Amino acid sequence: MGWEFRRSAPSDNVMVPATSDPFESPKWAPPVWHMPPALVLIVNLVRGLVGLAAFCARHPVAVGVAGVLGSLTYLAGWRLLVWLAGLLAFVLCGWAWCFWPSFVRLVARPVRARWRYLAVYRRNWRPVMVMSGLAFYRNAREYLPTILRVEVTKTTDRVLVKMLSGHAPSIWQDHVENLAHGFGSTTCRVRTAKRPRRRVWRRGLSGQDWPGHLWLEFVRQDALRRPLAGLLDAGHPVNLTALHVGMREDSLPWRVCLLGTHLLVAGATGSGKGSVLWSLVRAMVPAMRAGLVQVWGIDPKRMELAFGRGIFNRYSDDTGGGMVELLEAAVAEMSKRAARFGGVTRTFIPTVADPFIVVMVDELAFLTAYCPDRDLRRRALAALSTLTSQGRSVGLCVVGALQDPRKDVINIRNLFPTRIALRLDEAEQVDMVLGDGAYERGALADQISPLPEIGAGVGYVRLEDSPDPVRVRAEWVSDAEIAQMADYLTAEAA
Incomplete structure (x- = not known):
């Protein structure tokens, strides 16, 4: 009867029956080394500190505001924090009342875009990518496309995606129905992405196609479902190009x-x-x-x-x-x-x-x-x-x-x-x-x-x-x- 080594203890190797073949040579498995609990604690602590530092580097404004508010609360008490919150609410309400277009552009839409990013897209991104066939597995590792930015309008969401290496927009075009149903929208369209100015380091590349990136346009509700009525505008000059x-x-x-x-x-x-x-x-x-x-x-x-x-x-x-x-x-x-x-x-x-x-x-x-x-x-x-x-x-x-x-x-x-x-x-x-x-x-x-x-x-x-x-x-x-x-x-x- 053949025998093989099985790991039963950190430092023991035990010969146990392997198969019914009497001519098979014994198999040997190396001993398992267990990390001491103290070393495990130190490694997890270092990983947590590195993750915290990376989060602070990615979100310096949010971390700075949270730090300032925490310091003020500690030094002056919670009443100062409540007073500042009331003042901020008053300023925002006044801004919205007097300058609604700029308030929507600079406050309301960015906040809603962040909320949609967290509550809809980041939350459901992995299951939708896996079920749509847009994820990739290699050597027991999972590779997913990355969400870079979310923009919202009154009726649509636009999601900027960095594709996996080897992906093409035509592959995503074949899965638009999966994406639309996965994220709860009526329609999904794949749009080409252009290089933004803030990411262009070489002159002349701004506005050109951005390889490896695309926009996903999700329509939440149909803005054209009802007939549109217009009026004769005689008070403005006519622009024949628009x-x-x-x-x-x-x-x-x-x-x-x-x-x-x-x-x-x-x-x-x-x-x-x-x-x-x-x-x-x-x-x-x-x-x-x-x-x-x-x-x-x-x-x-x-x-x-x-x-x-x-x-x-x-x-x-x-x-x-x-x-x-x-x-x-x-x-x-x-x-x-x-x-x-x-x-x-x-x-x-x-x-x-x-x-x-x-x-x-x-x-x-x-x-x-x-x-x-x-x-x-x-x-x-x-x-x-x-x-x-x-x-x-x-x-x-x-x-x-x-x-x-x-x-x-x-x-x-x-x-x-x-x-x-x-x-x-x-x-x-x-x-x-x-x-x-x-x-x-x-x-x-x-x-x-x-x-x-x-x-x-x-x-x-x-x-x-x-x-x-x-x-x-x-x-x-x-x-x-x-x-x-x-x-x-x-x-x-x-």
């Missing part, structure tokens, strides 16, 4: 640039394309009244823009050739400006003599694909191609709306630098409008509700500073507001 159109999912204003670009709005029937068009018009009305902007309207359907035809400087819904003639008139104006500005300036600045012209076309597909007259289709496509390829530098902008973004319907969609995807019928159409990979990055335009009160005007856009799509909603403009805009403009003309 026209207020609606609101983003993170409760920030949604602003659209028209100066130096062209805009394409794609959406199925009832998706709210009219809300985007009329919101743009409403934002430009003060500049139209001042003569700095002109809006030319084309409406083959004779239903959307025709209601406010008195607002437009030029308007046509004549399917027999009037709409094409208006487009060719815009091309002629573009050629005149190019002849006058050539060699003089490369930057267009709107003036009363040379206003910024917006050619707004509803149902753009009628002119490019559905018009029964082949000659009119050819002329319209030639005029639109010329305007979208050459009109930006001389102050002409084309804003087109259509239902079907396929190439056989509009083969010049790549000439529109700015594009908006409202509710679409198919997932493939999202990439047609916003570019390849937009659907994988979270632009789920085919899943927008068809109910008008929920999904009208809701869509996705790509901002200039990020390739990630952002969910937005345009404000709804009523018939009474359109009539008010017409009266506002005609009263000035009279």
Whole structure:
């Protein structure tokens, strides 16, 4: 019978039966050395002191405040501490009463972000990472991604994460549903991270992609679940590079640039394309009244823009050739400006003599694909191609709306630098409008509700500073507001 050494005492090795094989050689195990209790106490004490020093180094402000308050309490008693707490509460209440925006930005949101970090993300981080498959095990060790910062808005949380070596954002994109349910949010989106200024030691790296880091955007509640209403603001100058159109999912204003670009709005029937068009018009009305902007309207359907035809400087819904003639008139104006500005300036600045012209076309597909007259289709496509390829530098902008973004319907969609995807019928159409990979990055335009009160005007856009799509909603403009805009403009003309 074979024997092996088993550890039964700190200094004894005992021969015990190992297996039933009589020819197996005995196995020997080294003796176990037990650390003396006094040495264990010293080691634990040193580890505790090192952890305390590390905590103080990471949180110097909190440790300093706690030390000062503790010293004051010891020297002057608890009444001084209560008096200081009351004074602090009075100052904070006064700050919130008089300067609420700054109080929210500097106090309320940082405190709420810290609370969400401790109560939600740090508390549930390990189980969610393990169950989502984003943790890694090697040699009996567990490796987890690290939370670096948490930022909160009214409706969303943004968590900055340092990924494990070898991770890529696409891996996290495959687990967004696990992350959303794990942290109790309705939606989770993966966003690229940019280098912050305070962490850049080399000039020129600020604002560039930050390898190994990403933002997780958790939506706590849908800020766009209800229709948005706006008002005509005639008291502020119009910024053609940031026209207020609606609101983003993170409760920030949604602003659209028209100066130096062209805009394409794609959406199925009832998706709210009219809300985007009329919101743009409403934002430009003060500049139209001042003569700095002109809006030319084309409406083959004779239903959307025709209601406010008195607002437009030029308007046509004549399917027999009037709409094409208006487009060719815009091309002629573009050629005149190019002849006058050539060699003089490369930057267009709107003036009363040379206003910024917006050619707004509803149902753009009628002119490019559905018009029964082949000659009119050819002329319209030639005029639109010329305007979208050459009109930006001389102050002409084309804003087109259509239902079907396929190439056989509009083969010049790549000439529109700015594009908006409202509710679409198919997932493939999202990439047609916003570019390849937009659907994988979270632009789920085919899943927008068809109910008008929920999904009208809701869509996705790509901002200039990020390739990630952002969910937005345009404000709804009523018939009474359109009539008010017409009266506002005609009263000035009279």
